[in-house]
Amino acid sequence: MATIKEVAKAAGVSVATVSRVMNQNGYVHEDTRRKVEDAIRELNYTPNEVARSLYKRKSKLIGLLLPDITNPYFPQLARGVEDRLQEQDFRLIFGNSDESRQKETDYLQTFLQNNVVGVISSTNAPDHDMYTGLGIPVVFLDRTLNDNPAVYADGREGGRQAATELVKRGSTNITIIQGPADVRPAMDRFHGAVEALESSGTSYEVLKTTSFSFTEAEGWAKELFRRYPDSDGIIASNDIVASAVLQEAVGLGRRVPQDVQIIGFDDIPLSRLLIPSLSTIHQPAYEMGREAADLIIRLIEGQYIESRHIQYAVEFIERQTTRKVES
Amino acid sequence: MATIKEVAKAAGVSVATVSRVMNQNGYVHEDTRRKVEDAIRELNYTPNEVARSLYKRKSKLIGLLLPDITNPYFPQLARGVEDRLQEQDFRLIFGNSDESRQKETDYLQTFLQNNVVGVISSTNAPDHDMYTGLGIPVVFLDRTLNDNPAVYADGREGGRQAATELVKRGSTNITIIQGPADVRPAMDRFHGAVEALESSGTSYEVLKTTSFSFTEAEGWAKELFRRYPDSDGIIASNDIVASAVLQEAVGLGRRVPQDVQIIGFDDIPLSRLLIPSLSTIHQPAYEMGREAADLIIRLIEGQYIESRHIQYAVEFIERQTTRKVES
DNA sequence: TTGTAAGCGTTATCAC
């Protein structure tokens, strides 16, 4: 990698002049500019971002902290973030937190050490010390707390819709799979579902779970049908869990949706590939990622922000694990 | 963020001394060390990686270039990479290339500008100029070329196995879905399958495709059954495409696996959740990611490398889209 | 319009 000094020498000017043409500020004579540009091209020069970052005390790097990229919901989020960021020449430092406080602080630490100018995080602890007083903008993605900048979907409404659609389609004995208690969207959905079920007077059961992992979900699916064999409607905590439930139901010889209806959350790509395809509450993950990136950019650039809180509407996607109903 | 200078002042020593205790090199008196350590703790000091990186002309950053994190195969790879790297305190700068040469060079460029010490890439153009003479170690992941450091699975053998297992289970009229021509593993699989089919004298058709995307796959699935309605065995280019084929087959009223057997590649998590669950050729993606990270670390540290070429064996995973056979 | 030089936060060399 050529340095600014080499370019300067090649062009017969000082480094300051090279810097000026690179950054297009300050006066520089047309002829010198051309000489410098030639030298730059000649030497294939690109500025060292590290030196730049050191001087300006800020980089073009943004930290992204996701619980687990292996969970099919997050790649979409990540992709949205990345696409938007790269349009503005920002780069991403990425880490999986595994919902571990320790990993989270470690990553935040190194983000800071690398002069990142902002962080986007799907944390379960937005109120933790490590975020307050970070010194750089933070956007919570798929999470929210008070009036911190955040991009998320309306989980509570999602829960309500899920319950309502099941009831509307004839389920009278619903089981709600309650996701991890420390994951905010999971609880929102749960409370939304309970709310709708209570107000419609539908009887329901609750099965508590502690993660969204594929393998564990299979266990819960079994437990569900063991403990609540009469369920005729199941609100899963997300699509992964719903898939496991669907598989177990079919394995048990239940007809879906005739005997039991199943509904998930997120609308991950897998959902439409299942047979029967999964009815679910859609969240615009890719869009949300983009929006989070957009928000952090505006925050970084100190632009006026109309709303730091961006809530997306959710939408019921009717597929084959719920019954048809007259419209 | 406190600086080394502030720590030095607080401890009543010079920055050199602070640096010595930080890096545990050079002599430093037990008492001074303690003073410095106290000051460090007091001020919550962590060294600025940017300044470090500038001076040493290398960072703790590694670039990871994947085609598309949204394709369910890649998150596993990425996770393996990340897990291993973070054990050694390396961080990841991540980008999606979309198989675009332009994006790829752009990312590589900025990786370099950020002093990354190594790159892990799933590129289709390992022989491209941008990689030769990058100046830092590169590991190709899920790709390979000549004797460049690479971690990949035995695609050809995978193709052979897929074909062999189908034939062994009675398919006599197989259709191979040929993946994108510029994606090496796709072609390896294809050639492997053709090889096995030829040598067993089984008749087969080929359907060419150009991507692995969910949505396009649905189109190809339709085309497949339109053009080759008599297929009784289908070798998909990967699990995504296999899922689309499975869905289409079921939609058309074909019984799987009685009327038509289907086999995929990769063994992404989705595969076991399908109903019927998908028989496939397994690749140890997470392990491969870890191994790639391990290899790049060894390369960076200049360790002796026994083999720069790490090929993983593949394995047939028998599930429900292939028939049972006497053992 | 251009050049000189200080400074960003480290590490390493060399005196002392």
Added chain:
DNA sequence: GTGATAACGCTTACAA
């Protein structure tokens, strides 16, 4: 054992 100080590659006053 410890402290000055140059250097890493850049940007930006300030001078000229």
